[in-house]
Amino acid sequence: MDTLISTTAIITAAGSGSRLPGRAKKQFRELGGIPILIRSLEPFAHSPYINNIIITAPEADVESTRALIDNYLVGIDKPYLVIAGGEERQDSVFGALQSCPVGTNYVAIHDGVRPFVTMELIEQLMSAVLIDQAVIPAARMKHTVKQIEGDYALITLPRNQLIQAFTPQVFAYSLIMDAYLESYAKGFVSTDDASLVEQMGQKVRYMVCSEFNLKITDETDLFFATQLIEKNMI
Numbered sequence: 001m002d003t004l005i006s007t008t009a010i011i012t013a014a015g016s017g018s019r020l021p022g023r024a025k026k027q028f029r030e031l032g033g034i035p036i037l038i039r040s041l042e043p044f045a046h047s048p049y050i051n052n053i054i055i056t057a058p059e060a061d062v063e064s065t066r067a068l069i070d071n072y073l074v075g076i077d078k079p080y081l082v083i084a085g086g087e088e089r090q091d092s093v094f095g096a097l098q099s100c101p102v103g104t105n106y107v108a109i110h111d112g113v114r115p116f117v118t119m120e121l122i123e124q125l126m127s128a129v130l131i132d133q134a135v136i137p138a139a140r141m142k143h144t145v146k147q148i149e150g151d152y153a154l155i156t157l158p159r160n161q162l163i164q165a166f167t168p169q170v171f172a173y174s175l176i177m178d179a180y181l182e183s184y185a186k187g188f189v190s191t192d193d194a195s196l197v198e199q200m201g202q203k204v205r206y207m208v209c210s211e212f213n214l215k216i217t218d219e220t221d222l223f224f225a226t227q228l229i230e231k232n233m234i
Helices: 036-046 059-072 089-098 120-133 173-186 192-200 219-230
Strands: 006-013 053-056 080-085 104-112 134-140 145-149 151-158 163-165 167-174 205-210
Touching: 006 036, 006 089, 036 053, 036 104, 053 059, 053 089, 053 192, 059 080, 059 167, 080 089, 089 173, 104 134, 104 173, 120 134, 120 167, 134 192, 163 192, 167 173, 173 192, 192 219, 205 219
Parallel strands: 006 053, 006 104, 053 080, 134 205
Antiparallel strands: 104 167, 134 163, 134 167, 145 151
């Protein structure tokens, strides 16, 4: 990638983690002895394709998040900023977009509880975004998916036309900023950044990646993530 191109990684870690209760919020819980947030952040700290990092954290945890990062990422000479997140994920990301350094060309938006993203995937996405301006990693569907209403299944959706969307989702900065501004103007709310681009009529390219790029939402996800580490599958 051109050295004149500036890319900021936005790591979203401002959630309350209510679906994975415990003494610590899930982004700060340890996975194989390392906090989940640190595992999610580390590939971006090491990637030569990322110039700056912004982490959104719960307002009460901003200082402790800085201390955590300083403790684990010793020797990483890359600018980073921890900011308080908003009420919803969309608000947190918008705040991070507004905090990006002047001259940012691209942003990579990643869930702070997806601990298995690889540097190879980051490189592939950053190469693709130069062409398509909006790129997401995804996995193909294995299971039959049905649309429901109340207690009843209405129709079976064509599996060959469906994917599971993951992060990091990578965008041209001007495009994703326009998408956020338009979504607020229209009152459109989503937990998926690419959907904000889609509602503008912009195509989003997808790239098939490892299904191990899982998001830790509940105890089941944490169990599988632990198994992947213990069995050296990651």
